Each structure stands twice: as C-alpha cells, then as structure tokens.
Amino acid sequence: MSDANKSGACMANSGDMGVTNDAGEVFTGDGTHTHDGLIVTDGAILPCSLGANPFATITALAERSLDLYAQRKQLTINTKENKLLDLFGSPEHPKYRRKSCAEECHMRVEEREEEEEIYHAHKSITSARRLKDGGFGFTEVMSGYIHRLHNDSSKLNDHIDDYELAARTAKSMCETARFFLSVQAFNTRSVVNDPKHSANLTGTFSCPTLEGSPFMVRRGNFNLFLVDTKAPGTRNLTYDFDMFGTNERRLHFHGYKVVDSSVALSPAQFWRSTSTLYVHITERPKGIQGKGGEDEEYCPKGKVIAQGIMRIQPQDFLSEILTLSPTGSSIFNKMKSVANFMTFFTRKSMSLFLAPLTPLQYPSPAYTGFVNHTPHTKSYKIKARDGVVTSLHMWKPTNTSVEAKNLFMVPGASVDHQIFALPTIRMNAVNYFRRAGYRVFIPVHRIGVLMVAQDNWTTFDARLDLLACLEFIRKRYPYAEPVQDDDEEREPEPIYTITHCMGSVAFAAGLLDGTIPAKWIKGVTCSQVFMNPIWNYMNMIKVLALPIPADRLYRFFAGNWFSCSTGENDSYVQKALNELLRFMPDERKEICNNATCHRISLVFARCWNHRNLNEATHRQIDRFFGGVNMTLLHLLMKQGSEGHVISNGPLYERLDTPENVRKLRGIPFLLFVGGDNAVLSPESTERTYEVLTDAFGTRKDDGIEYRRRVVPDYGHLDCWMGRNAWKDVYPFVLHEVDRVVRGPKYKFKPPNDEFKVLMDSGELLAQ
Incomplete structure (x- = not known):
C-alpha cells in the first residue's frame, strides 16, 4: 500500500x-x-x-x-447544477459581471483568436497524422538585456543601432531578460516547402522590469530563414508571439535574427548573426488581432514599451542541439524528417555563407512588389533646339489647400522619372512633393532611358533638353494654373529645380555656359554633385590605374553601348563579363548575386547601400536603368578625374570658370551627398560649396544662401530610391524648397491622406 x-x-x-x-x-x-x-x-x-x-x-x-x-x-x-463539462466551450453558468460594450467586444475578439489558434494547431496535427508525415522539435534558451522605454512615443526605431543602444542601456541598469521556448513543427515537409517556413512556439519569457513578468507564451510563430522584403539578399529567423503576464497583461513579442551577405565566407559573423536576436515588445491594442494574415508583413501595432537584444550562449546552443528530436509514426519517418530539416537548414545557410558563388540572379519577366503605381497626369514630347525629341512627365499636386507651385526634378544618366516615382516603395519622392502642393515635372533626357541614348550624346548635350523643358513649363504653366492660350505673354515665375548626379552636371553645364538663363531658376537642390564631379576611389582606380581606359577596352570587345540590364541569353562576351563581376571588390555586407546590380556597379560604382533598398526594388533594378554610350562614359571619366564640368570633345573646355560661376549669383543652393557614396566623393559637393561661398558669401538678406548636408548611412541613388528615404531625405529637401519658394516663415502641415495613415500606423517602416 x-x-x-x-x-x-x-x-x-x-x-x-x-x-x-x-x-x-x-x-x-x-x-x-x-x-x-x-x-x-x-x-x-x-x-x-x-x-x-x-x-x-x-x-x-x-x-x-x-x-x-x-x-x-x-x-x-x-448552487445551480452544471451539465456535462465542456472543456473547450463556455461555462454553463458564466460569472455575472456587468461589462461595457467595449469589454464584451474585446472579449469576443480574444475568444475568436483563441479558437482560431487552437483550430490551426489542431489542423496541423491532424494533417500530419493523416499524411503520416514526420516533424521535429527543439528547445531554445536565450538571454540578454531589454530596456523598458519610458517615453510616450509609439513609433519603433527599427535600426540595429537603436537595438544596440537599448541593450547597452538595459545592461547598465541590470534589465535582464530570458526566454525558454519550445519549437515544434508537426510537419517537416510543410515547413520546408512553405515560404513562411513556420513552426509553433510555446514557453515562458521573463523580464523583471516589465510588470506581469514572468509571461506565458502559447502558440506563437517561429519562422526559419524567412525572406526579408526590407533588404535584398537577407533572411530572417523571426519569433512572434503574444505573451500573458501573471497580472493578465497581454504583450506582443517580436524578435528577429538577421542573416545577410555580411556572413559570406565568415564563420564568426555567421555565428554572430544566427545567435543575436533583436527584440521589441509592444502593448497589444484592444480589438486588433495580433498576427495578421498569412501574406501580411509584420507591422508593429500598439505602443512600443521595450527594446533590446538577446543572445544564445554556446552552452545553451549545445543544449539546443541535444534537444532536437524528430516525431513520426515510424523510425523511417523520423529519420526522413531529420534529413529533410537538416538539408533545408544547410541549403539556406550555405546560400548565404557562399553568396559570391551562388547562381546569378537575372531579370525576371514578372512584375512583383509594385505597391505604389504613380502614373503621371500628363506627358509631353519636347523638341530641343538640335531636333532631338525627349519626354516630359507632369504630376498635379494632390494637396489643394495650398497654392500650387512648379517643381522641376532632373534624373541622372541611364535612369528616368522612376527614380523619383518609384513603384516599389509605399511613398516615393513624387508622392511626397505632390502632397506638399507642388506640380512636379520630370524630364527623360537624351542620356536617360530612351532609345536616343544609344547615340553619342553627353551631359553637355542634355542641357538642351533641360532648356526645352523649362521653356515649355514657363509657357504652359507660368503660375498656379496652366495657361490655355499659348500666345499669352506674361513673365512666368522662376522654377525651383532638384537635380541628381549627372542630371546635376548637365544642369550645371547649361547654367554656367548661359544656355539656361539663371533668372529662370528660383533655387537648386543638388543631389550628390553639381559643377565639381570627383569620382570616389573605386572609380578613380578604373580611370587612372588601368593600362587601357575602361571605355576603350569595352568598345573594342563589345561595341559602343553598355546596357545595365542583361539576360541568360546574352552574348558570350556579356556572360563572361557577368561572371567576372561576381568578384568585383566591395564590402562583404554589400555582396549580392544580382547581375544587373553588378553591371551598374561596374560602370558607375555601387549606387546604394543594399540595406536601404527593399527586396522588390533590388530584384527589379533592371526596370529602372538603361545604359550608357562610350562617348558619354569617356566624358564622365574625364570630368570625374579632373573635378570640373566640361564641354564635349575635342576641346573639353572647362565650364566652371570664375566668370561663369558669377552667373549663379542670387540662386540659393542646397548641396547634399550620401555619407557612404561609392560613386562620387563627398568632396564634390564640398568643393562646390567652397566655390559658391568664396564668390558670393554665405548670406543674403539675413538668410543662409548656401547649404551643404551629408546624409549618414546612405549611398548614392538610395537617397531617392531607399525604402526609408521618405523620413531620412525627403523632409529636409522639402524644407529647403518651401523656404525658398514659399518663404522662411512657411511651415508645411501634412494633409490627412492615405500617406499620413501609413506614417502614423508604422506601415511605411514595414515596407
């Protein structure tokens, strides 16, 4: 007994x-x-x-x-009797308590979520049993430092530096955190083949600085090597779950490990990436389901209350390996499950670890990720003085509460209006300036994405296209409302101009040689360069270090036209070039396998920090680039090595002479450059700033006439095409445009439109 x-x-x-x-x-x-x-x-x-x-x-x-x-x-x-107890249903005699309508609604939402979670878990289990498929499971322990935020901001600072700062702060304040999670996949085959690569999470999370700790985790989501749509060539290991505190507090935990090209051929960096979890914890808003749809990208909803970093220690990792256990109806199914999982894990890991050796990514015929189609209101054919016909696109302002003003935006070489009206980001530059009350004009000049670009046109020739566009705008849109009578004579308002890269150089050539009258221009914002192009060191090596100039070498083997795009059916010369470009030297974190990206880097140098582009932009970068003729390339090489804007050959006259610079008097300039620009040296804008201030001083009428800005963590084109350019670049450009066009006392008030909703909800950060 x-x-x-x-x-x-x-x-x-x-x-x-x-x-x-x-x-x-x-x-x-x-x-x-x-x-x-x-x-x-x-x-x-x-x-x-x-x-x-x-x-x-x-x-x-x-x-x-x-x-x-x-x-x-x-x-x-x-004392009323209960009937037969239903463990999955509501009580026969629920506790009586008067609830408000909001509380009852919130309770019903939570009950529906609970039922849905149980249903999906039950469905996964029964499906695996029916198909006799094996699964796997393991237990993971991670610890670290999570800082409780005390500000009132509900917006997440989703940058690695912000997580590191929060973790250092938490460590200094002894704000420790730890979780013990069990990962269970009921069907290995579905985990391997499903794009989400999802498994279930249960366990506990403790962080003494959070009220309600320790928390219970039930039926969370673990995603293994999930494609990160916010950065090209990046995979994330994500942890998403609601957790329930001892005081009935419900919080949402989101953590992710970032595995990108920085791990290429570096075992130490691979370990750091797969063992470091970036965490933020949010209050769970009432009435909002926490997990979203299957195809919905994670977007933080609710106030962010904590942020930090957790890591797995080597001894905990060893324990995790030992807890890896298969499930299945037989020994064979268990062995098959383990083999499938290990094959999947190894394949995904090696594709990142051996990134320089993976198959090249060629242009795709399918359009994917075009989330912001921005059609122009009108399009015009513009004929220059020499007879060359180009295009001018116009977008009407969407904000009618302020007076419409004209804004002329000039793209660079080998690109067109799409760098400003990019369809793969939720808010592009055209959206941003239209909602500020500007009528946007963007030319597609003769060195852009046009068939005529294959002729031997240069930046010096393109100034004629810009002149023709300005003449048309002044004639058709001299004021807030367009003029119907083409013969009406009136003095139009000067036009504010934003120029980028070689579009800036072409515009500088037109102003300096007098082709474009300076009185037509209200002010200029120059992106990366204006009249003193100076190549960065990699481009200088191509120009000065090679025994044969790169343009002559390419012309000999492949002809006069270099296309930035390519394909699997390209010529053998182009295919060989594509394979050689795999090994073009660059930082490890900038390695990718996109053939078009490599070709762009060859002719112009790397045009962006990859982490600033989203996956859709980088995957389809071929749709936004054309090519370059060797005559133009030769002139660009000469200008960038000498540091001056010059005319066409054979004279190659320097245009930024003191006499020509005096023509720029009275035009306010904002010069900005990406701090990580690999195309042009930051000295390009610095030298122009010095020339202007030496010639005219820094102030006019008690206001600063010339400004220069370096944008940290940005490269070249990502200043316009970056997924977060809407908050890092566009605002200070708009501030300068408003200051010059509408006056220094004017302050832009964002309209209540769809973009404000995206900003306030944090969805723009999730793109």
Whole structure:
C-alpha cells in the first residue's frame, strides 16, 4: 500500500510557523496577516498524513475554505447544477459581471483568436497524422538585456543601432531578460516547402522590469530563414508571439535574427548573426488581432514599451542541439524528417555563407512588389533646339489647400522619372512633393532611358533638353494654373529645380555656359554633385590605374553601348563579363548575386547601400536603368578625374570658370551627398560649396544662401530610391524648397491622406 503526504505540510497559526492559516489563506509575513484572495485549497496544507487518494477530505477542505471566504466577503454562491463539462466551450453558468460594450467586444475578439489558434494547431496535427508525415522539435534558451522605454512615443526605431543602444542601456541598469521556448513543427515537409517556413512556439519569457513578468507564451510563430522584403539578399529567423503576464497583461513579442551577405565566407559573423536576436515588445491594442494574415508583413501595432537584444550562449546552443528530436509514426519517418530539416537548414545557410558563388540572379519577366503605381497626369514630347525629341512627365499636386507651385526634378544618366516615382516603395519622392502642393515635372533626357541614348550624346548635350523643358513649363504653366492660350505673354515665375548626379552636371553645364538663363531658376537642390564631379576611389582606380581606359577596352570587345540590364541569353562576351563581376571588390555586407546590380556597379560604382533598398526594388533594378554610350562614359571619366564640368570633345573646355560661376549669383543652393557614396566623393559637393561661398558669401538678406548636408548611412541613388528615404531625405529637401519658394516663415502641415495613415500606423517602416 502507498500513501501520500506522510508528514503533512504548511498550515499554522502564524507566518513564522507555516505558510497558510486554517482557511488556506497565505500569510504575508511572520505574523497573522494574509494576502487577500490568495487561498491554497490542496490537501497538502494539512499538518498530518491523509493517506492515499483522499478525495473527500481534499474536497471538504476546499469547500470550507471557499465558504469562509464567501462569508467574510458577503458573497452568494450560485448552487445551480452544471451539465456535462465542456472543456473547450463556455461555462454553463458564466460569472455575472456587468461589462461595457467595449469589454464584451474585446472579449469576443480574444475568444475568436483563441479558437482560431487552437483550430490551426489542431489542423496541423491532424494533417500530419493523416499524411503520416514526420516533424521535429527543439528547445531554445536565450538571454540578454531589454530596456523598458519610458517615453510616450509609439513609433519603433527599427535600426540595429537603436537595438544596440537599448541593450547597452538595459545592461547598465541590470534589465535582464530570458526566454525558454519550445519549437515544434508537426510537419517537416510543410515547413520546408512553405515560404513562411513556420513552426509553433510555446514557453515562458521573463523580464523583471516589465510588470506581469514572468509571461506565458502559447502558440506563437517561429519562422526559419524567412525572406526579408526590407533588404535584398537577407533572411530572417523571426519569433512572434503574444505573451500573458501573471497580472493578465497581454504583450506582443517580436524578435528577429538577421542573416545577410555580411556572413559570406565568415564563420564568426555567421555565428554572430544566427545567435543575436533583436527584440521589441509592444502593448497589444484592444480589438486588433495580433498576427495578421498569412501574406501580411509584420507591422508593429500598439505602443512600443521595450527594446533590446538577446543572445544564445554556446552552452545553451549545445543544449539546443541535444534537444532536437524528430516525431513520426515510424523510425523511417523520423529519420526522413531529420534529413529533410537538416538539408533545408544547410541549403539556406550555405546560400548565404557562399553568396559570391551562388547562381546569378537575372531579370525576371514578372512584375512583383509594385505597391505604389504613380502614373503621371500628363506627358509631353519636347523638341530641343538640335531636333532631338525627349519626354516630359507632369504630376498635379494632390494637396489643394495650398497654392500650387512648379517643381522641376532632373534624373541622372541611364535612369528616368522612376527614380523619383518609384513603384516599389509605399511613398516615393513624387508622392511626397505632390502632397506638399507642388506640380512636379520630370524630364527623360537624351542620356536617360530612351532609345536616343544609344547615340553619342553627353551631359553637355542634355542641357538642351533641360532648356526645352523649362521653356515649355514657363509657357504652359507660368503660375498656379496652366495657361490655355499659348500666345499669352506674361513673365512666368522662376522654377525651383532638384537635380541628381549627372542630371546635376548637365544642369550645371547649361547654367554656367548661359544656355539656361539663371533668372529662370528660383533655387537648386543638388543631389550628390553639381559643377565639381570627383569620382570616389573605386572609380578613380578604373580611370587612372588601368593600362587601357575602361571605355576603350569595352568598345573594342563589345561595341559602343553598355546596357545595365542583361539576360541568360546574352552574348558570350556579356556572360563572361557577368561572371567576372561576381568578384568585383566591395564590402562583404554589400555582396549580392544580382547581375544587373553588378553591371551598374561596374560602370558607375555601387549606387546604394543594399540595406536601404527593399527586396522588390533590388530584384527589379533592371526596370529602372538603361545604359550608357562610350562617348558619354569617356566624358564622365574625364570630368570625374579632373573635378570640373566640361564641354564635349575635342576641346573639353572647362565650364566652371570664375566668370561663369558669377552667373549663379542670387540662386540659393542646397548641396547634399550620401555619407557612404561609392560613386562620387563627398568632396564634390564640398568643393562646390567652397566655390559658391568664396564668390558670393554665405548670406543674403539675413538668410543662409548656401547649404551643404551629408546624409549618414546612405549611398548614392538610395537617397531617392531607399525604402526609408521618405523620413531620412525627403523632409529636409522639402524644407529647403518651401523656404525658398514659399518663404522662411512657411511651415508645411501634412494633409490627412492615405500617406499620413501609413506614417502614423508604422506601415511605411514595414515596407
């Protein structure tokens, strides 16, 4: 015979002798005071042995404790009988409490979510059983530092530096965190083949600085090597779950490990990437489902209350490996499950670790990720003085609460209007300036994405296209409203101009040689360069270090036209070039396998920090680039090596002479450059700034006439095409445009439109 609790347990007269009183109430200390409502009803509290299976005694003890509590609180116990208990349904006699409509609605939402979670888990289990598929599971322990945020901002600073700062702050304040999670995949085949690569999470999370800790985790999501749409060539290991605190507090945990090209051929970096989890924790808003749809990208909803970093220690990783266990109906299924999982994990890991050796990514015929189609309002054919016909696109302002003003935006070489009206980001530059009340004009000049670009045109020739466009705008749109009568004579308002890269150089050539009258221009924002192009060191190597100039070498082997795009059916010369470009030297974190990206880097140098482009932009970069003729390339090489804007050959006259610079008097300039620009040296804008300030001083009418800015963590084209350019670049450009066009006292008030909703909700950060 066996028995239980031979010596009894913790019932006593006071806290210094035991834990509970005769009613099962837990003492607060050594005296007789007890915690209100904290009652132990198990027979283990009796200070004597009850024998084996003392159901009646334990039941009587529990009833007595609750009866005493009810009498003391003057509560009435409902004695109606229950029917057969349904563990998955609602109680037969639910607790009566008057609830507000909002509380009832919130409760119904939570019940639906709970039912949906249980349904999906049950469906996964039954499906695996029916198909007799094997699964796998393992347990993971991670620890680190998570800082509780005390500001009122609900917006997430989703940058690695922000997580590191929060972790350092948490470490200094001893804000530790730890989780113990079990990962369970019921069907290995679905995990391997499903794009989400999802498994279930259960466990616990503790962080003493968060009220309600420790938290219970149930039915969360673990995604293995999930494609990161916010950065090209990047895979994430994500942890998403709601967690429930001891005080009924419900928070949402989102963590991700970033595995990108920085791990290429570096075992140490691969370990750091796969063992570092960037975490933020949010309050879960009432009435909002936390997981979203299957195809919905994660977007933080609710106030961000904590942020930091957690890591797995080597000893914990070893324990995790030892806990890896397969499931299945037979030994064969278990072995197959392990083999499939390890093959999948190895394949995904090696594709990142051996990134320089993976197959090249060629242009895709399918359009994917075009989330922001920005059609122009009107398009015009513009004929220059020399007879060359180009295009001019116009977008009407969407903000009618302010007076419409003209804005002329000039793209660079080998690109067109799409760098400003990019369809693969949720808010592009055209959207941004239209909502500020500007009528946007963008030319596609003769060195852009046009068939005529294959002729031997240069930046010096393109100034004629810009002149023709300005003449058309001044004639058709001289003021807020367009002019219907083409013959009407009136003095148009000067036009503010934003220029980028070689579009800036072409515009500088037109202003300096007098082709474009300076009085037509209200002000200029120059992106990366204006009249002093200076190549960065990689481009200088191509120009000066090679025994044969690159343009002559390419012309000899492949002709006069270099296309930035390519394909699997390209010529053998182009295919060989594509393979050689794999090994073009660059930082490890900038390695990719996009053939078009490599070709762009060859002719112009790397035009972006890859982390600033989203996957859709980088995957389809061929749609936004044309090519370059060797005559133009030769002129660009000469200008960039000498540091001056010059005319066509054979004279190659320098245009930025002191006499020509004097023509720029009275035009305000904003010069900005990406701090990581690999195409042009930051000295390009610095030298122009010095020339202008030396010639005209820094101020006019008590205002700053010339400004220069370096944008940290940005390269060249990502200043316009970057997924976060809407918050890092566009605002200071708009501020300068407004200052010059509408006056220094003007302050832009964002309209209540779809973009404001995207900004406020944080969805723009999730693109």
